[in-house]
């Protein structure tokens with residue numbers, strides 16, 4: 001006989017289900033499903049409050065984890081104004097020719113355009 005865990009609807013106990021075969025003569029005609037704590041009889045299998053066997057619910061889902069992505073990774077570091085084709089620097093200001101405004105070398109924006117292959121590594125810093 002297998003043990004089946006239930007949360008009894010009648011007494012509320014976290015207990016086991018008693019499953020007894022019911023015979024009529026020699027023929028098994030059904031099963032008697034009762035709470036092993038209080039003896040409450042369940043009318044049918046569908047009526048039995050089986051204890052959930054699922055694993056404990058996850059507190060943190062994948063959705064929660066990906067909600068906050070503000071840390072710059074290697075790729076994003078390269079999207080700063082410093083490396084943008086629209087970034088213009090002169091002795092007085094740093095300027096974005098696309099947005100027509102003053103920027104910082106470390107600013108980022110979604111209109112970043114990779115500067116074309118020119119060697120500017122020595123012109124700054």
Ligand SMILES: [Zn+2]
Pocket residue numbers: 008009010011012013035036037038039040
């Ligand atoms: Zn009970």
